[in-house]
Amino acid sequence: MQHLVEWLQQTALNAWLLDSVWAWPALEIVHFMGLSLLFGGLIIFDLCVAGYLPTLQAAALRPLPRVMIAGFAVNFASGSLFFIGDPGRYSINIGFQLKMLLVIVAGMNAFWFLWRFGAALPGWQTHADVPRLARVLAAISLFTWLAVLLLGRLIPYVGTG
Amino acid sequence: MAMAVWLEGTPLALWVSESDFVYPLLLSLHIIGLATFAGLLAIVDVRLLGGLVTMPYSGMRGPMRLAWFGLLINAISGIALFASQATVFVENTPFLIKIGMIILSAISASVIHRHLNRDATDWDHRGQAPRPARAIATVSLLALAAAIIAGRLIAYY
Numbered sequence: 001m002q003h004l005v006e007w008l009q010q011t012a013l014n015a016w017l018l019d020s021v022w023a024w025p026a027l028e029i030v031h032f033m034g035l036s037l038l039f040g041g042l043i044i045f046d047l048c049v050a051g052y053l054p055t056l057q058a059a060a061l062r063p064l065p066r067v068m069i070a071g072f073a074v075n076f077a078s079g080s081l082f083f084i085g086d087p088g089r090y091s092i093n094i095g096f097q098l099k100m101l102l103v104i105v106a107g108m109n110a111f112w113f114l115w116r117f118g119a120a121l122p123g124w125q126t127h128a129d130v131p132r133l134a135r136v137l138a139a140i141s142l143f144t145w146l147a148v149l150l151l152g153r154l155i156p157y158v159g160t161g
Numbered sequence: 162m163a164m165a166v167w168l169e170g171t172p173l174a175l176w177v178s179e180s181d182f183v184y185p186l187l188l189s190l191h192i193i194g195l196a197t198f199a200g201l202l203a204i205v206d207v208r209l210l211g212g213l214v215t216m217p218y219s220g221m222r223g224p225m226r227l228a229w230f231g232l233l234i235n236a237i238s239g240i241a242l243f244a245s246q247a248t249v250f251v252e253n254t255p256f257l258i259k260i261g262m263i264i265l266s267a268i269s270a271s272v273i274h275r276h277l278n279r280d281a282t283d284w285d286h287r288g289q290a291p292r293p294a295r296a297i298a299t300v301s302l303l304a305l306a307a308a309i310i311a312g313r314l315i316a317y318y
Contacts, residue, residue: 040200
């Protein structure tokens with residue numbers, strides 16, 4: 001990890017991110033917009049699958065994963081640039097490390113859901129059609145991403161090392 | 162300004178500014194509220210503008226109701242954060258722009274919510290939302306984007 005940090009600190013991208021007046025705030029703005037998109041999509045998708053949005057059929061949710069993936073892609077890109085711009089601070093930050101761990105957990109959870117239920121989702125016309133495992137995975141998803149948001153905001157305030 | 166000075170001296174403001182964990186915890190709640198309100202409202206807006214076609218307009222009533230819950234979390238945490246540094250915030254231009262944009266997005270959200278309750282079933286039959294509803298959805302999207310931009314710039318001004 002130390003080698004990666006030292007190498008990143010010598011890259012031109014690192015220098016540009018640190019020297020530019022507007023790059024950092026612009027990336028933060030993009031990161032906030034991306035997380036809103038991801039989280040908004042998650043709330044609708046996960047609550048609906050879990051059975052808490054009776055006005056919406058689970059079958060209607062088909063376009064939402066694309067919205068969430070777009071939000072995640074935006075945040076993965078902007079987040080990677082944060083890391084490249086300040087690798088020494090992020091790599092040793094407990095909040096950041098836990099956040100990355102939870103992003104991996106949430107990602108595996110999402111893949112599990114799509115692999116197991118992606119093909120069945122368009123057929124879920126009533127809540128009775130939704131399998132129990134799908135509801136459990138949806139609940140795990142919502143709580144994991146909630147913790148990701150919480151930890152992300154705490155990064156500047158928690159201990160390093 | 163006198164009111165901002167008074168606000169900073171209230172027990173709530175002192176509790177927020179003197180505790181090590183309350184301020185970051187409020188920031189976390191503030192961003193969870195933001196993501197809930199902005200994320201859900203943006204998806205409702207995109208639906209009104211003709212995107213996400215498999216989701217019926219009448220099905221957007223649930224997400225619209227939940228969006229207000231996000232705004233509530235956002236407002237409560239925001240008021241506590243504001244109180245702790247009221248004298249700084251009242252003179253911060255991005256902060257004032259942000260508050261204006263939040264008010265604009267809340268007004269447009271309430272108009273959209275009323276239309277959804279009254280007309281969504283009709284829109285489902287016609288296959289699209291009428292032009293005035295699409296115009297309000299555009300205003301709402303732009304106000305949300307402006308609120309996020311201005312909000313993030315508060316720390317840099």
